Amino acid sequence: MYTNINKQIDETQQRHRKHKKLKLKLDQLRLSLQTEKSKLIRYKTILDDEEQDVNKLESFSLGALFYTIVGTKEKKLQKEKQEYLAAKLKYDEAYETVSDISEEVLELVKLVKEYQSSDQDYEKLIKMKKEMILQSKDENTEKLIQLREARSELQEDIRELKEAIQAGNNVKSNLRNMSEALHSAKNWGTYDMLGGGLIATASKHSKIDRANRYAHQVQRSLRLFKNELLDVKVHGNFDLQLSSFDTFADYFFDGLISDWIVQSKINNSLNNVSDMNRKIAGITQKLNIQSELKQNELDAINKSILQFVSEME
Template identity: 30%
Template sequence: MRDAAARMHQADHLRRLREATAEQIQQAHRTLADLELELSLEEDDVTRLEGGLSAVLARLLGNREERLDRERAEAAAARQRVDGHRARLSRLEADARAAEDELAGLATAPKEYAELLAEKERQLISGGDARARELADLGATLDRVTADVREHAEAHRAGRAAHDALGHVLRHLNSARNASTWDMFGGGLIADSIEHNRLSAADEAAWRAQRALDVFSRELADVGVSARPHLPQVDTRWFVDTFFDNIITDVIKHQRIENTRAEVAKTTQWVRDVGARLQARHAELSAERKRLLARREELLRG
């Protein structure tokens, strides 16, 4: 069991190392792209001074050689930074590959350790050990808390999906509102066409968002939250806009769009707030599960 625990802890360490290295690699790629752009600009400066209009002007001013030396030095420094960063990136990628290779050899470690703990737990409980009652209680509590952790995670993922879908609706409605504002100040048929196009896109996005809200609602029910969020209908009527286009109908259209946008924004804020509460509760449950697992391991290894 001690050997299995050591292998499992090493696997956990390697997973954390892999995540940290992956973040470093992403950042290194971004930095390298910036440095390569800087090098390209510096080399362009050198090229212009070696020939072309910039070289002619520099000769006329009598400072071509001085400027050329300076630009070459700056280009060399930029090239050195690029080379150094490429070497750093290469080392990071090598570290990531080494961690992956070692982790592959420890892929079964968590399962092996869990099986050993479970076997010892069965032995202690069936043998009437003094720890049996607490282990049995811990097992029941762990099952419940683990299920709660999973359900809160699923609900939070569904909330993120709903929030993203609502964001698409809001973007189309914001665009329609802008076109509607333009229409009130004389945008004419062009503004009407843009407005209608954005409203149609918002209507289509709203149906997708409502489906995401339905999924979110079902996941919330699993964690004891009863909610039936429903989006307002996006008004895409076109007949009045086409045949009775005047300032009164423009104002009415604008108000309809603004009211719909406000309702969608309100629903979006509700989803965001519920998601934050789910995330906080998930963190609490995860901490509780970690504490229970530590106590269980302490009893089994004691």
């Protein structure tokens, strides 16, 4: 009997905790969606402004004629095109992010509904536990219930830590793909400077395009990693510095555009990727340490439970 009741207690506690975490995630996701929608509107305004600047210089306007006469039109046009391209990359990223988060919100709303009954079940569980303790009139029964509750909490902590570690590893994998594409582009850029010609230039730009596509994958995996870290209980000096996750793509695109025009350098972009990779590696290392500590606590509680059960038999 007690085995079935204890199993019911564990399952109800887990569902109740899962429901709370899902609601927290949903709230955070909705805030992120509002932020990204605001960014999308802002980048659209910037993009339109930059496009107008390019069009003005490419037209036969008085301003364009002035720049041509003084010999600076091409330089000015190149600068405006670079600014337009940076704005376009950021706008496209924001658009994809809004689309991704919108889908995630819909999925999470469904999940939250599935766990709605957990609150009522949890209230019933509290009453049932009180009745069990009163009926047994045994301190060991109360202690055993407390130990099982602690075990259930630790099991959930460990599961959430492992999910966060996996999400961090996904970020590192995407960063590695981006870094490889950038290193390849840098090598082709050096070859181009040594006289590689059109093929080298095309190859370099192909690698940069691939790195650009990876940027969204990295940004998305960073967001998912950040969401998983919301579930994690951490102790001690554990500075996650999550704010930099949200702006990684913006910094990367700025570096990409400034590097693009220098044939032999992809350094800014590579530095951005390397810095983020070091940060993620540091966080996942701390998560692994937390997981090991939790596992040690769980092992100790399991021993205590076995001891109590053997004494009660």
